[in-house]
Amino acid sequence: MSDAALIYVRHRDKEESYLQHCHTLWSWITTTDHKRIGILYALSITFFFFIGGLAIGAVRLELMFPHGEFLSDDAYNRLFTLHGIVMVWFFLVPSIPTTLGNFLLPMMIGARDVAFPRLNLVSWYIFIVGACFAIFSIVAGGVDTGWTFYTPLSTMFSNGAVISAAAGVFIVGFSSIATGVNFITTVHLLRAPGMTWFRLPLFVWSIYATSLVMVLATPVLAMSLLLVIAERWLGMPIFNPANGGDPILFQHLFWFYSHPAVYIMVLPAMGVVSEVFACFARRRVFGYSMMVYAMMAIAVIGFFVWGHHMFVSGQSQYANFVFSFLSFMVAVPSAIKVFNWTATLYRGQITFEAPLIYSLGFLGLFTVGGLTGLFLASVPIDVHVTDTYFVVAHFHYIMVGGSVSAFFAGLHFWWPKVTGRLYSEAWARFAAIVMFLGFNTTFMPQFIMGYGGMPRRYHVYPPEFQIWHVMSSVGAVVLFVAYTLPLIYLTWSLFYGKKAGANPWEATGLEWQTASPPPKDNFKTLPRVKAPPYRYHPDREAPDAENREPETMQGDMT
């Protein structure tokens, strides 16, 4: 990569980067630069990632023993609830959109910033206010309802800090909505000349689809949490059947948001790995337009499958069949994407840098997560395995094996762009492999014990499941190492890493046609787009065996 870097060094001008622009803390917390806001978000969610990780670390330690060794029942319930709430709303939902999305979306479409830069900063502040409520709930003793806040447990019976936690999630939802509105507007209005819809990189499409889901689904979460607060705080009879309310109503409202929220977490991951596969396989993404339609189909059908979380809730069997059918249908576009990523490798010139290894990890783990989703879409199978570790394993395969692996793929892929530095490739590859192995060691046993009937959210459990719990906890230690390693070598690279140059991976996107780190306004002159994305080789032809074809950059910078 270093020779490539050298070529691009001479293109760099002396203009100061967004990082050098102004050094004061004040300039950071009042910035309207989408790149700096992306970094503010990255620091915030990294903090929460480790909070949520520590909570589950304590849980996994406790579960090494079937009768409960260190924690009280209440402490245990509070820890896994903390893990769920923090990981879902303060890490996974904002993870890729607000960090990589914020940083890259304007650059990838050839814009100087998002459409509403100040709204962008406001959304970070809203996130922080929501986060303060969440932290208050932790300090005030925690919440014991699970991240799902099921009524009437949450409204009438829980003795935790439910109101402040629900208020925190309620508030952070507005940050999602503001970000979504901002991205949708940006993609509609600020595309560079020549950047037609079907020349958008798939990462932009994925963030666009995610934003639509955020804007349409999050208000429903806000409503349902507000109703929880109204019943718990003001005693308004809404969900509690003792007052004529309906507890199932809450589940419908909650899952109407929370199922699409799964797609909020996984669609951006799909965007990231599409970029990475194309770049390191030196191939155009196989079936670009099909990939776009698949993402939009997932975003739309994803709104109509919420009832598959409720097969044993007492909802009618006929509703169960309808939701089962739709859940099978939403899996079709996901399957197509797996085939297309695999086909993208075909006839490539593959090199195995860390981002590609993370993406391959994504592909394998997402496939397992998706296939076990079919188990859960089948009504009779779901009846036995729902609310067991089988479900826990399934959604971790999608949201951690899938989305978090992809987040790391994206982080490594664009790290040179964000910081201008190259990290240690060897350490990064090592961490990627350890992450894949650690993940499987942690969660594969959970499929087995879930099938065996081990319920989730159990502090004490039948001793026959201990062996699987011990395996899972050992895997969690490996996973902890894998998540900590990047923190070390990426931080190291900030100070000692080699200069990256504008385009270390020889990728074709507009974001690679400006300096690393980019200037404050992204581009010296705004690009005109002359080509579709992923022109890593000439039309219909793959690079020949010996030589790597020169790529065609998307932008014309003159």
Next chain:
Amino acid sequence: MTGAYPLQASVYAGEWDRLFAVLTVASALVVALVFIAIVGFSIRYRRGSRAPRGFLPEIITNELELGWTAATAIAFLFLFWWAAVQQLQNVVPPANAIELHVVAKQWMWKVQQPNGVREINELHAPVGRPVRLIMTSQDVIHSLFLPALRLKQDVLPGRYTYLSFTADKPGVYHLLCAELCGSEHSRMTGRLVLMTAADYARWSAAQPGAENLAAEGEKLFRSFGCSGCHASQSSVHAPDLNGIFGHKVQLAGGRTVIADEAYLRDSILLPQKDVVAGFDPIMPSFKGTVSDDDMVKLIAYLKSLSAETRP
């Protein structure tokens, strides 16, 4: 089938395991296929390898994409159909089932046998004949999970939910709560004891408190004053309850409902909700007076009235 993990205690559990096994094998094949493709391509098309690239073969076109889209959709449709057919057998409750009442509360399971015997955190049932659980909760949502039967059903406050099974293997199995219900959720566990019909008969006769549930309900029907209005010779204009259970009731406003457990419960606790056509809404609510345990007995009594009057 001994040694099966998890334990199987019904024919249905065996069928369930078969479906699960087929899905697992199919998934493993798909994973293997994707894995082989990824590893194969990664080796063959690594940078600088001598594998030919050149033009893409004719076959790789839109038709290929449409083909695997259609194939995937058809495969998924097949799985949906197969799973749905399996589930359909759970939809219609079996006839002649033994009815057991289950009341869940933080953090215990209370079970009442047809003869009035009460159990806590134990559920005795015979093998070889259908058993129907009629379940409700006194506080939050719980979920009765019987892994050996591959069955689970949420138990809701203010509503009845049902679970039917026909077991075929005597033994002692897990009975678990699967829905987070507060501090001691993980301790809300017990035993499902499946016995041969003869053992079950012996066991239930030997329990203290064995009395007819319907007879107890009849006593309550008098002591709560229900009989004051609903008896046929009463001067108050109230519906006659003989033979009402399981039959259609015409409501004021033109709707009809089937008088099932939920309807009877609502009529006792929320009498203004569904008023029978031709009657004044004069019945007082018995909310707070009639407990869930009493309700079980009252409903058993009302059911017995239907059994007697039916031909």
